[in-house]
Structure formats: structure tokens, C-alpha cells
Amino acid sequence: MSEDSNILTKNDSLPAKEIDPINKYTALFFATYHHVKQIPPDFYRLGIQMKGIVRELDKNGKIRVEHLPAYKLPKILRFGRSSKAKDFLNLRLAGLDISPVGIDYLTKDLRIEGRPVVFSVVNIVEKQPDIANADLTIKKPLRKINLNVELIRKGYARVFGLDNYEHVQTLQFNSNYSRLITRLLTCEKVAERRGLGLWERTTWVESFAAYPATLFQIIKQSAVVKLCV
Template identity: 30%
Template sequence: MPDSCSDQTETEQKHSRNIITALSKLADENLTLVRSISTGLAVAGVIIIARSIRLMTKFSSPSEIPARFIERNVSIRGKVRSVTERGLEVEHIPIHVPLLSSLLTKRQVATPLRVCLAGVDLTPQGRDWLTETLKTDEAVWLRLISRQDESLHCLVSLSGGFLFNTCINEEILLLGLGRTAPLHGLDPHSRLYWRLHARLLKCELRAERKGQGLWKQENLREKVTQAIRNNTVITAIKRIIKWMSRTKDQ
């Protein structure tokens, strides 16, 4: 019985050595393939790290944003710095990774990005509303639509909780504080262009139907009052009455 156990153990050891020998021989015969696989994995790792670093990089100019971010309409986070004639100035907030982010941000200058509200032509009242609604350092999300010169055309969203976000572009049109405009930098024949344009146009039509903002209709009393004020005959009569009153007093 002990002899049979010993024979079985020797057989198992011999089998294990044969497997190891076969694997070693296979590796030697396919050394180039093994090296290629190792190189491929290393390159893939470098690419992943490089992409991660781009996500952790603070963008201070539209030209620094990778083209693929624009093409895929990636959303980036930022905080409002000021309201401008055409939109906003927003400081980009990159993805934070402990240790690595602190090393990268030491060499980066906090220059805000110039952001235009994609598909919206702001009115002066719209700019006033933006100033009141978006406080300094307010966190916003920028969905990148296109890049033109040194400006980004974006859908700007204000976080309203876990599930709800307020799209500033749509809100301005719903309140009648702006008009729809061409989506600069997008192909007018593309599906994205027509999908976004239809979405914004729907908001503008709702504001027009409700008489919001610039679409507000004056009621009959206001129209009559304004017509009387602007009537030249009535203005002349008022002047004569004033002149006669002065003459009488003298």
C-alpha cells in the first residue's frame, strides 16, 4: 500500500514537471508574441493613464479641450465667474483624484472659459436674469456642443438635485428672455443640430403662446393709453393749455 502511494506521488510530480516544461518551451518558441502582448498591455496602460490625466487637467482655453470631447458632446463641470454680453465666464473644475490632482493643479492657471449659450440669442433682460440667478462660484455643468474661435457653445445646466437639472438655455427661452439662434459650429444638416434646435424652438413657442417676456402682449387699456400719449394733436392741445395757464398767471 505505501508503495502504491509513493508511485502515485511520483507520477503526479512528473506530470507537473511535464506541464511546466511544456509551458516554458511554448514561451521560448513564442517569445516574440509574449513580448508583443506585454508591449501592448503597457501601451494600453499608458493610453488609459493619459486619458485620465486629460480628465484631471484644468482647461483654461477652449483650444486645450480635446476634439473628441467636443465631438462626443462631453459634459464638464465648472463654476460661474461672471455674466458677459454673450453668456458666461466659467472656471473649469476637473475630476478630482487624491494626490495626482494636487500635483497637476499646482502648475495650472485658473483662467475662466468663455461660454456662449448654444442656440440662444440673449436679450438685456436675459443677461439681468442670469446675473440674478447664477451667483459667483455657482456650480454648473457645460455640455460641449461646439467650439468657435475662443468661445465654447454649450448647453448650461444648473444642478437641482439628484435627478433634476435646469437647462439655462431652455429656461431663458421659456421665460421669453431670449430668441432661438443658429447653433454655431454644428453642421445644419446633422441630426444633433435639428434635435437641439427643435428642443429650443419648442421652448420659444411655449413662451410666445403664454405671452412671456418679449412676447408679452399689451392689453387694450395699455394700448389706448399709449396711443393717447403718442397722439400729436393731444400733445399740441396740452401745450396750448399750459401756455394759456402761464399767460393767465402773468
């Protein structure tokens, strides 16, 4: 038997490989997620951006987002999909301790409900497995606004401190989160230096009004006054 025929025999004995025309990563961009646990781990690890629409914001800062797939499948291929599904992703702005003023700002000033949003998830909140920390950017007619940065820049939120265990753990193991926090801390320093929002200082008028009373107490308790009396 010739060498060519031996090669042919060996090749014929190998099992045929099934080639998937759409690999698993491509297929993910056609999927719609209704719960944060459905989002693939690679999306958390790599900070892959997703898009959606803000549907609700509650007083605790939880943002409910309707996820939209990156690419829509033709209707004929949407097997078993319900267009009436109302399960939204529960998200929280990553790294932020938001003040009530910050919640009002998102609701009344930015009016984020109903607006398109681009977001990347960081991790699932510890002890709250139905909520994910996220980096969110809303789309307005003339500009895009990163909500995490905006609240810090206005002084309406603080970056979590090192006493927050979950925050520290995420910093150590998620490079995307570390970069976000570095950016937020820079904005926080500017807000603090300018006395914005939570960092607002007493105005000079208030200080001047309080000054005479303070001065009177100091003078009254001084040794010179006591000696004269």
C-alpha cells in the same frame, strides 16, 4: 524541433506591448482645462458633460467657468499643476440670441456667479476661437436649471434663425446641438403663444387707450365724412 518549441520561438520574437493601466479616455477625466481649445474633440462630438463653477458673466453673455475635473488626483500626483491658475473657460449659451433683459435675469435673479454648473460644449465660436458654445445647467439647492431652456422659456432670448450660417452648419453636423435646438424651439413657441418677454403683446388697456384716436383718423378719412363735409 517540436511544434511547441516553434510556437515559443515565434512568440518570443514578437515585440512586447506596453499596457497603459489608465487609457487615454480615463485620463481625460482627471484633466483640468483652462482654454476651450484644450478640450478634446470627442467632448465636442459626443457632448460629454463636464462640471465647473461660474466665475463671471459679462454684458455680452460670455460666461467664464472654472473647470473642475471629474475626478481629483491625489496631491502627490499633481505634477506641475498650479493651484493658483486663474484661466477660465469662455463659454456662450448655444443657439441663443440673448436680450439685455436676459443678461440681467442671469445676473440678478438667478445669480449664476459662484454657482456649480454642469455643461457640455458644442463647438468653438467662429471668428472667436477663445469661446465655445455650450449647453449649461446650474445647480441650486433644490433644483437644477438649464440656462439655455430657461431664457427661451421666459422669452428673454430667441433661437438663432436660418440666416445664421454658423448655426445652420452646426445643426447639420452636430446631433447634440440639433436635439438642443429642437427642445429650444418647442419652448420658444410656448413663450410666443403666451406673449412672454420679447414676445409680449400690447395689453388690452393700452389697445383700448389707443383705439379712439385710431378710430377718429379712420372716420375722418372715410368717404362718408368727406361727402357730408
